[in-house]
Every structure is written in structure tokens, then in C-alpha cells.
Amino acid sequence: MKRSEIKRRPLADTTLAGLEPEIAAYREQDGQGLYFRVKPNGGKSWELRYKKPDGKWSWLGLGSYPEVSGAGARQKAAELRADAADGINPLTAKHARKASELEAANSTFEALAREWIEIRRSGWASSTATRTIGALELHVLPVFGKRLYASILPIEWMEFLRGMEQQGIIEQMSRVRRSCKEIYDLARVTGRAVHNPLEGLNRFLQSKPAENYAxxxxxxxxxxxxxxxxxxxxxxxxxxxxxxxxxxxxxxxxxxxxxxxxxxxxxxxxxxxxxxxxxxxxxxxxxxxxxxxxxxxxxxxxxxxxxxxxxxxxxxxxxxxxxxxxxxxxxxxxxxxxxxxxxxxxxxxxxxxxxxxxxxxxxxxxxxxxxxxxxxxxxxxxxxxxxxxxxxxxxxxxxxxxxxxxxxxxx
CATH class of the missing domain: 1.10.443.10 (Intergrase catalytic core)
Structure with a gap:
């Protein structure tokens, strides 16, 4: 699609995906200072035009397309415009948000679990590593992986583990409980958590069936x-x-x-x-x-x-x-x-x-x-x-x- 064929703004998703490159890079306005930039090699990205505290205009990149969608770019632009209205430099605000997002990403249960795996892996036999990591990836990470580990409550862990009980996978449940308790112990001993939400849960869950060594x-x-x-x-x-x-x-x-x-x-x-x-x-x-x-x-x-x-x-x-x-x-x-x-x-x-x-x-x-x-x-x-x-x-x-x-x- 050629830029001359654009009929409305904000730019529709079909327009964003279909815009063709030209000999020179160009920008198309999406609205309220947000622009969509297309390079000669076909690369596409979002940029915000904003006024710095000294009164000069500047550009601020908001990410490449399609990694950052139209809706995502408009949300980022709105946040930065609000910062500018409060007298905050949008560039400074962007870096602060990125640092906050990075900190949050490192505080997810999955990030903590991966750290624990790397510490413990050298002491495991290959079969133990396969069973332990496999159980976490199959059962736990899809449910809690993206959550901040400090925000997951004991009752949530109890309900999750009881769900495994009801499936009849008692041995898997016990392995998962022990692993997750150790993962939180890592956070506790390194000063990143005060309490372990899995502490004491074993008293209210089934133990491994005796037939394991029958x-x-x-x-x-x-x-x-x-x-x-x-x-x-x-x-x-x-x-x-x-x-x-x-x-x-x-x-x-x-x-x-x-x-x-x-x-x-x-x-x-x-x-x-x-x-x-x-x-x-x-x-x-x-x-x-x-x-x-x-x-x-x-x-x-x-x-x-x-x-x-x-x-x-x-x-x-x-x-x-x-x-x-x-x-x-x-x-x-x-x-x-x-x-x-x-x-x-x-x-x-x-x-x-x-x-x-x-x-x-x-x-x-x-x-x-x-x-x-x-x-x-x-x-x-x-x-x-x-x-x-x-x-x-x-x-x-x-x-x-x-x-x-x-x-x-x-x-």
C-alpha cells in the first residue's frame, strides 16, 4: 500500500502492515504527535514528536513494528504526553519505565525459578534435572510464571497443589511443592522475600503414596x-x-x-x-x-x-x-x-x-x-x-x- 492511499487516521492495522517502503525513509502521522516511520529496507517503527523542557522539538522512539502494535504505541504516547504535561522529560520517563519493567521481569516467579535451577543443577543427576525442570515447566510456570513471586498468596499455592492432588498425580505434586518451597527459600535467604508462602502447606496435602517403592x-x-x-x-x-x-x-x-x-x-x-x-x-x-x-x-x-x-x-x-x-x-x-x-x-x-x-x-x-x-x-x-x-x-x-x-x- 502506498502512503498516498491512506484514508484515515489513526492508522488502521491493515495500513500499518501494508505500507510500502520508498527510496527515502518517511513518517506518517498517526495522531497527537505519534508518527509511524518506514525505512527504505522495509523496517517500521514508532516515534513520538515532543517538546523538551527547553522548548525545542525532538523525536523519541517507542519501538519497532509489529513488536509494538498500534494500540501499544498509542498507549505509550499517551503516558509520555501526560508526563510532559506534568513537566517531566518524556525521555527520562521512558528510561524510568523501562527500568521498572526490567525490575518487574526479574521479579517474576519464572525468573526466580530459573535462577534456582542454575544454582542447583550442578548437584543433580541428569534424571533428577529432567524430572524437576519438566514438572515446573509443565505444571507451575504456565500458571504462576509471569506473576511477581512476592504477590502469590499461600491460598493460591494451596488451591493449585490441591488441584494436582485431585488429578491423582500425588508424586508430581510433592515434587513441585518441594521445588517451589526451595525457590522461595532462595528469595528469602538472598533478602528478596521475608516469608515463604509454601511453608507448612505439606501438613494439609497428601504425601507420596507408599506404592512408589512397593x-x-x-x-x-x-x-x-x-x-x-x-x-x-x-x-x-x-x-x-x-x-x-x-x-x-x-x-x-x-x-x-x-x-x-x-x-x-x-x-x-x-x-x-x-x-x-x-x-x-x-x-x-x-x-x-x-x-x-x-x-x-x-x-x-x-x-x-x-x-x-x-x-x-x-x-x-x-x-x-x-x-x-x-x-x-x-x-x-x-x-x-x-x-x-x-x-x-x-x-x-x-x-x-x-x-x-x-x-x-x-x-x-x-x-x-x-x-x-x-x-x-x-x-x-x-x-x-x-x-x-x-x-x-x-x-x-x-x-x-x-x-x-x-x-x-x-x-
Missing amino acids: HVTAKELPTLLRAISAYPHAHDLRLGLRLLMLTGVRPSELREARWDEFDRKAGLWLIPAERMKKRRPHTVPLSRQVLDALEQLQKMTGAYPLLFPGRNDRTKPRSNMAFNMALRRMGYAGRQTGHGFRHIASTTLRENGFAKDHVEAQLSHVEDGVSGVYNKAIYLEQRRTMMQWYADHLDELERDNVVEFKQGQNR
Whole structure:
């Protein structure tokens, strides 16, 4: 559209979008000192013509188009004209408003949450980072992200979290509550907030359901073992469930495992510190049964870096619900979870006379400090013997036999 075809002012939205550039830049008046500027390269912007306190006329840019719409430019111009009428230099007022807007943007809940994420990220395992950030981005930021964090009331957080309760996502709700409470703690300890609106809310909300670490009884264990061996669907998950049972590692540690972490000749799996809950490397001795399962699994996924690559993106591990979904398909919803295998291993080994320190070391429940590192090293061979017995024991249970542990062999 040519400028000669303009029929009315203020300029219509179709006019603003359609105005064509000319050889030289030009301005078209919108009204009351507001002008629309079009450059030869097609760039468009808003400018206000105003009189400075010294009586001279000047131009003040109000932003480019279409980032600043016609309505937005007219509102800005009205505010600056009001400032000029009060004797305030519009340029000074513009800079003050921009600083105020910037301060407000840095005071939103999302800005505070992103700051907290950057501080905490280095201490998280990758799976923890994915779960925590994902929960915030899915549930919290769309609701509170653009709000000033100091303006969100405790009752608003209560209603929001109860809404998650009603959806039945109790574990997600608990994770979100803990994260948001920590986010406000950051504001409080850095002097940007006095009170934490999530303080005490946990007393009025449901806790995480007990089935998160559910595990079968000793009497039910043989049936579970046979069900895993007979799982007819994804064979990599069948082997994954067997590996969880045989090693006692956390589901995330197995799900994110890489082939280069295994020394099958030495019968060892070294899990790097960045993937461990305690952020310290963990050595897992491998029984004959584990080595056999790894050999089978390598035929399926050995072409990829990960033991359990995702279906759609082979560079990422399977979903964090993959093992639990397999157990649900077998009919064990609420009765057995991937993490529950650790409870089975701990109970079985302790009841059969294995030393508590050896069991705790196998489960990576090692004490902090130098003594923890020392104990991990000297217990490796004891754990190798212990976990071989455990693997043999599980095989016998699956065949309806029982292997008794002789106390002397673990001394």
C-alpha cells in the first residue's frame, strides 16, 4: 500500500502492515504527535514528536513494528504526553519505565525459578534435572510464571497443589511443592522475600503414596521371578527387570547406563559420579547371571551407546516409567516397582546373614567422607561373593528351590 492511499487516521492495522517502503525513509502521522516511520529496507517503527523542557522539538522512539502494535504505541504516547504535561522529560520517563519493567521481569516467579535451577543443577543427576525442570515447566510456570513471586498468596499455592492432588498425580505434586518451597527459600535467604508462602502447606496435602517403592513379599517372590522371565513384550525390558533384581541398583542408574561403563572381563560395572544420587562413582560386581543378561541385551542394543535407548530417539534412554509400566502389564501395579527390587535385595541378603556394611555398600548407601570411600574399596570382593550367592538364590527360588547361605563364606 502506498502512503498516498491512506484514508484515515489513526492508522488502521491493515495500513500499518501494508505500507510500502520508498527510496527515502518517511513518517506518517498517526495522531497527537505519534508518527509511524518506514525505512527504505522495509523496517517500521514508532516515534513520538515532543517538546523538551527547553522548548525545542525532538523525536523519541517507542519501538519497532509489529513488536509494538498500534494500540501499544498509542498507549505509550499517551503516558509520555501526560508526563510532559506534568513537566517531566518524556525521555527520562521512558528510561524510568523501562527500568521498572526490567525490575518487574526479574521479579517474576519464572525468573526466580530459573535462577534456582542454575544454582542447583550442578548437584543433580541428569534424571533428577529432567524430572524437576519438566514438572515446573509443565505444571507451575504456565500458571504462576509471569506473576511477581512476592504477590502469590499461600491460598493460591494451596488451591493449585490441591488441584494436582485431585488429578491423582500425588508424586508430581510433592515434587513441585518441594521445588517451589526451595525457590522461595532462595528469595528469602538472598533478602528478596521475608516469608515463604509454601511453608507448612505439606501438613494439609497428601504425601507420596507408599506404592512408589512397593515390593512383593518373600512368599510372592518366586512367582514374580517367573513372570519376569516369561514377559512376552519388550525383551530389553524383560532383561532390564532381571538386571534390576540381580544388581540392586536404582532404576535410573540402569536405565541411563552406557555400554562403555562395563568391564565384562573383570566382571565390574563402574557407574560414574554424575549419574549417582550421592555424586560419587559406584562399582557394581557382576554375577554370572548378570553377564549372561548383558550378553543377551547387547545383541539387541549393542549398536547404541545406551543399554536401553529410547524408541524414538536412540541417543536418549527409555522413559523413566518404562520398567514400572512393564511390571504393571504383568499385573503388579501397586505391588512391585523398579525401586522395590532394592528392598527385596536388602531384606533377602540381611535375613541370610550377610553383613550390613556389605549390603549397604552394594546399594550405594555408603557413609560420607574418607571412611566411605575406603569401605567401598575393601568390600568389593565380599560383595562379589554376596551378589553371586544372591543371583544363584533367585534362580533357585524361580525353580521353587531354596539355597541356604553358610555364615562362614562371607567372613
